[in-house]
Amino acid sequence: MDFFHYENNELFCEEVLVSxxxxxxxxxxxxxxxxxxxxxxxxxDKALESIEHLICYSMxxxxxxxxxxxxxxEGSGADIVSxxxxxxxxxxxxxxxxxxxxxxxxxxxxxxxxxxxxILMFNVESMPEADLINYVAGKIGKKAKIALRVNPDVDAxxxxxxxxxxxxxxxxxxxxxxxxxxTESASKENxxxxxxxxxxxxxxxxxxxxxxxxxxxxxxxxDLEKIGIKIQTLNIGGGLGIIYNEENPSTAQQFAExxxxxxxxxxxxxxxxPGRFIVGNAGILVTRTTYxxxxxxxxxxxxxxxxxxxxxxxxxxxxxxIKPLKMTxxxxxxxxxxxxxxxxxxxxxxxxxxxxxxxxDLLAIFSAGAYGFVMSSNYNSRPKVAEAMVIGDxxxxxxxRETYDDLIKGESIPEILIHDK
Numbered sequence: 001m002d003f004f005h006y007e008n009n010e011l012f013c014e015e016v017l018v019s020x021x022x023x024x025x026x027x028x029x030x031x032x033x034x035x036x037x038x039x040x041x042x043x044x045d046k047a048l049e050s051i052e053h054l055i056c057y058s059m060x061x062x063x064x065x066x067x068x069x070x071x072x073x074e075g076s077g078a079d080i081v082s083x084x085x086x087x088x089x090x091x092x093x094x095x096x097x098x099x100x101x102x103x104x105x106x107x108x109x110x111x112x113x114x115x116x117x118x119i120l121m122f123n124v125e126s127m128p129e130a131d132l133i134n135y136v137a138g139k140i141g142k143k144a145k146i147a148l149r150v151n152p153d154v155d156a157x158x159x160x161x162x163x164x165x166x167x168x169x170x171x172x173x174x175x176x177x178x179x180x181x182x183t184e185s186a187s188k189e190n191x192x193x194x195x196x197x198x199x200x201x202x203x204x205x206x207x208x209x210x211x212x213x214x215x216x217x218x219x220x221x222x223d224l225e226k227i228g229i230k231i232q233t234l235n236i237g238g239g240l241g242i243i244y245n246e247e248n249p250s251t252a253q254q255f256a257e258x259x260x261x262x263x264x265x266x267x268x269x270x271x272x273x274p275g276r277f278i279v280g281n282a283g284i285l286v287t288r289t290t291y292x293x294x295x296x297x298x299x300x301x302x303x304x305x306x307x308x309x310x311x312x313x314x315x316x317x318x319x320x321x322i323k324p325l326k327m328t329x330x331x332x333x334x335x336x337x338x339x340x341x342x343x344x345x346x347x348x349x350x351x352x353x354x355x356x357x358x359x360x361d362l363l364a365i366f367s368a369g370a371y372g373f374v375m376s377s378n379y380n381s382r383p384k385v386a387e388a389m390v391i392g393d394x395x396x397x398x399x400x401r402e403t404y405d406d407l408i409k410g411e412s413i414p415e416i417l418i419h420d421k
Contacts, residue, residue: 001036001039001040001281002033002036002281002282003033003035003036003039004018004033004036004284004364004366006327009326009327009328009329010325010326010327011323011325011326011364013031013033013284013390013395014033014034014035014390014391014392014393015390015392015393016390016393016394016395018031018284018286018325018362018364019325019326019362021286021388021390021395022286022288022325022362025386025388025397025401026386026401027286027287027288027304027305027362028285028286028287028288028303028304028305028309028385029285029286029385029386029387029388029401030283030284030285030286030368030369030372030373030385030386030387030388031283031284031285031286031387031388031389031390031395032064032066032067032279032282032283032369032387032388032389032390032398033282033283033389033390034066034070034389034390034391034392035391035392036281036282036369037067037070037071037278037279037282037369038070038071038074040252040277040278040279040281040282041055041057041071041074041076041278042074043251043252043253044252044255044256044272044274044277044278045074045075046252047252047253047255047256048256048260048270048272050260050264051260051263051264051270052267052269052270053269053270053271053272054077054098054269054270054271054272055076055077055271055272055273055274056076056077056078056079056098056099056100056271056272056273057071057076057077057078057079057273057274057275057278058079058238058273058274058275058276059078059079059080059081059085059088059089059275060079060080060081060085060275060371060374061275061276061278061279061280061369061370061371061374062275062279062283062369062370062371062372062373062374063085063088063374064373064387064398064399065088065091065092065398066387066389066396066398067279067282067389067398068088068089068092068093068094069092069093071094071278072092072093072094072095073093076094076098077094077095077098077099077100077120077271078092078094078098078099078100079099079100079102079238079273079275080099080100080101080102080103081101081102081103082103082110083107083109083110083113083114086099086101086110086113086114086117086119090117096117096118096119096120097118097119097120098120099114099117099119099120100119100120100121100122100123100147100235100271100273101114101119101121101122101123102122102123102125102149102197102199102273103123103125104125104126104129106122106129106132106133108132108136111132111133111136111144112136112139112140115136115137115140115142115144116140116142120145121144121145121146121147121194121195121233122144122145122146122147123146123147123148123149123197123235124146124147124148124149124185125149125172125173126173127173127181127184127185130146130148130181130184130185130188130191131188133146133190133191134188134189134190134191135190137190137191138189138190142190143190143191143192144190144191144192145191145192145194146185146191146192146193146194146195147193147194147195147196147197147233147235148173148178148181148182148185148193148195148196148197149172149173149197149198149199150172150173150174150175150178150196150197150198150217150220151172151173151174151175151198152175152198152200152212152213152216152217153174153175153216154200154209154212154213154216172198172199175216175217175220178220179220179223179224179227182224182229183227183229186229193229193231194231194232194233195231195232195233195234195235195271196217196220196221196224196231196233196234196235197234197235197236197237197271198213198217198235198236198237199236199237199238199239199273200213200237200239201239202238202239202241202276203239203241203242203276204239204240204241204249205241205247205248205249205250206250207250207254207255207258207259208258210236210255210258210259211258211259211262213236214234214236214259214262214263215262217234217236218262218266221234221266221268231268232268232269233268233269233270233271234263234266234268234269234270234271235270235271235272235273236259236263236270236271236272237272237273238272238273238274238275238276238277239274239276240255240274240276240277241276241277242276242277242280242281242367242370243281243367244318244319244320244321244367245319245321252277275370276370276371279369279370280367280369280370281366281367281369282369283367283368283369283370283372284364284365284366284367284368284369285305285309285310285364285365285368285372285385286325286362286363286364286365287303287304287305287362287363287365288303288304288360288361288362288363289301289302289303289357289358289359289360289361289362289363290302290303290304290340290359291359292357292358292359298335298336299333299334299335299336300335300336300337300338301335301336301337301338301354301357301363302338302339302340303337303338303339303340303348303363304339304340305339305348305365305385306339306340306341306346306379306380306382307339307341307343307345307346307347307379308341308376308377308378308379308380308382309339309372309373309376309382309384309385310348310365310368310372310375310376311375311376311377312371312372312375313347313348313349314343314345314346314347315375319349320348320349320365320366320367320368321365321366321367322337322348322349322352322354322363322364322365322366323354323355323363323364323366324354324355324357324361324362324363324364325361325362325363325364326361326362327355328355329355330355330356330357331355331356332353332354332355332356333353333354333355333356334351334352334353334354335351335352335354336349336350336351336352337349337352337354337363340380341379341380341382342380348365373385373387373399378402378407381407383401383402383403383404383406383407384401384402384406385401385402386399386400386401387399
């Protein structure tokens, strides 16, 4: 579900003509629909209303302040994986007591920052991390609340690069050794163990992996409580999938119907950490056709966006629907849609059927709201693109396009090199 739609063969975002925004903002740029973001959050929140729960939006999926603020206004919490994301979350207006800090490599300074800000809890991924949190908390006179991230060894049936709940993945603690880890953590003076957490992967389209994981976690929780470790929260991570092509992911209601019978009767607070589910289909990347290149039997549509702007197709072979902003009824052609980067991987689509376009025509790369701008870079010394958001019948630039001066910000040439000619 999203609020990008065609009227009279032209693409609109909510009530605004996308090509009008392109002419004013320039290309390439990311465009987000505020209504899509809040509607996805509300659907999930409504589906879980029968139990105590906290939705912590995954900042890594898209950390733009306008998107984050839109969700903070809805009552969402935040799932963060770095000190920078904590800074952004607080700037966006998420209450510290609704922020959960995940990630395998938290540093001492990040832990101290989070404790001083008063976050809800840490998702702890190793015993050395628990030791460090205990040390930092003691140093500054705080008691750190934690959940231990357990690896339930569940196959989420997703891309190998985004599965996280198998025993060979780097994340979490082995479930068959978890009792010892919980006992050791609970014995630390400056730590309070309040939860169990798991995250089994991303772009999961079935509810069954969640059911399997929750069943394994429930068994663990029962064993923990038998030895006197009271678990207050069950965090099942994020990973809910979206439609990129022909997937049939579970809806918020189907997800809730599958898990509520398992978590509802326990009385524990459920925490979930969705990102892609909320923002994935709320964003598009708008790009302009630069050239149409013929080479033998191949046709290349060369656009001004590159893999530095959207790396998912190069990194994961990900599918994104691509359509002209203005449908003319021209005959379909088969073409590779590629960017200007000096890498063969700089390709958004191979052998894709698309309505014939000309140089100068605008294209929309759909389902680009998650893991789009946040994974962009300045490779080939390309300035990062602008971001815009539509709210009803108005659009707002929510991130200015970088300039060439921004590319060298913070760099300097040693004086000796300037005079050594």
